[in-house]
Amino acid sequence: MKKMIFAVLALTAASVFSWADSSPFKSDSPDEYVVEKGDTLWDISETFLDSPWLWPEIWHANPEIENPHLIFPGDVVRLVYIDxxxxxxxxRTVRLTPGGDAKLEPTVRVLPIEEAIPAVSLDKIASYLSRSRIVMPDEVEGVPYIVGGSEKRLITGKGDTAYARGTVPDGIGNxxxxxxxxxxxxxxxxxxxGIHALGIGGVSIDKIDGEIIRVHVTRSDEELRAGDILLPNVERSVDSIFYPSAPDFPIEAEVLAVEGGVTQIGKMDIMIINQGDRDGVQVGNVFEAFVRGETIEDRVTGDTLKLMDERAGLVMVFRTFEKLSFAIVMEATRPMAVGDLLRNP
Incomplete structure (x- = not known):
């Protein structure tokens, strides 16, 4: 009997040590964290986890609160044990008096979804969510384009009159x-x-005379120039609420471009990668970035050698298109560059 008890205890201890070795939680993970305005889901995940992309595996939605899959400032994220x-x-708590909190009962307070904390700071990715897009050649073939501004100006801004050339589809005024x-x-x-199209403004149609179109500039993020193209104003639902996650299956991607055309990429820089919806890439997917190993000559034997790829950091996809995606650098242990590789973490 003693041998059996000892065996059970030994097995239990072994399983505990095995779990401890493989636990995704940091050794100094707090028991709870009060969410503050300005926090991101990545920040909170890093507070608790060694690998932030494991968030979906350890998250337990509280069925007693409204929108349990979202996190808002003032919420308390707790480490609990389930099974x-x-x-x-x-x-979810609600402030009653200075220094006093009360647990929020279901349906007592409904928070606008827009107030939920995002996966990453929206300041960093806002223009790529709302302004930039990837288009295919057939989408821009034959579309109207700016030819100039009033009084022979080549660039125009908000409130100005500009002229475009082309054919306007029936029923579209913006x-x-x-x-x-x-x-x-x-x-x-x-x-x-795909073609990277940078959104720089908006116009409304004033008058059409043959192929000449007079437009009023209603929005100007940058000055409009001759050659800029006009695409119909279509409302697109772009979700800014997503979760860090590992891809469902092995994917290898390559960095094709970086915001601003800089040669070296660092933390919070935006990149375009050569994998998209058709390849199974999803918003929130996290990849490890690797600097390609150099090719060198062995001066002793004359052989050509390929050095190993070196880990350079982590990137997270925040918007996908059919064949390409936008991603942001979340961690950079060394400078990255166009041509570097991305792999499952």
């Missing part, structure tokens, strides 16, 4: 104005992956 396993959940950027092509297959 013997550590999980994170949220308690357009977004885009500046065509780089066209991305698969080097192996020559397939066009």
């Amino acid at each position: 013997g396993q550590p999980r994170l959940t949220v308690d 357009f977004d104005v885009f500046r065509q950027g780089e066209t991305f092509v698969d080097e192996q297959t020559d397939e066009v992956l």
Whole structure:
């Protein structure tokens, strides 16, 4: 009997040590954290977890609160045990008096979803959520384009009159104005992956005379220039609430471009990668970034050697298109560059 008890205790201890070795939680993880305005889901995940992309695996939605999958300033994220396993959940509190809190009962207070904390600071990605997009060649073929401003000005801003040339589809009076950027092509297959279109403003149609279109500039994030194209103003639902997660299956991507055309990429920089919806990439997917190993010559033997790829940090996808995606650098242990590789964490 003593041997049996000892065996059970030994097995229990072994399982505890095994869990401790594989636990996603940091050794100094707090028991709870009060969410503050300005926090991001990545920040909170890093507070508790060694690997922030494991958030979906350890999150337990509290069924007693409104929108249990969202986190708001003032919420308390707690480390709890459910069926013997550590999980994170949220308690929603409401401030009654200075220094006094009360637990929020279901449906007592409904918070606007817009107030939920985002995965990453929206200041960093806002223009890429609302202004930039990836378009295909057929989407921009034959569309109207700016030819100049009034009084022969080549650039115009908000409130100005400008002129465009082209054919306006029936029933459309408002357009977004885009500046065509780089066209991305698969080097192996020559397939066009997309064109980076930077949104710079908006116009409304004033008058059409043949192929000449007079427009009023209603929005100007940058000055409009000759050659900028007009695309119909279409409301697109772009979700800013998402969660860090690992891809569902192995994916390898390559960095094609970086915001501003800089040569080296650091933390919070925006990049365009060569994988998208068709490849299974999802918003929130986290990848490890690797600097490609150099190719060198062995001076002893004359052989050509390929050095190992070196880990450079973490990036998270925040918007996907059919063949490409936008991602942001969340961690940078060394400078990255166009051509570097992304792999599952």
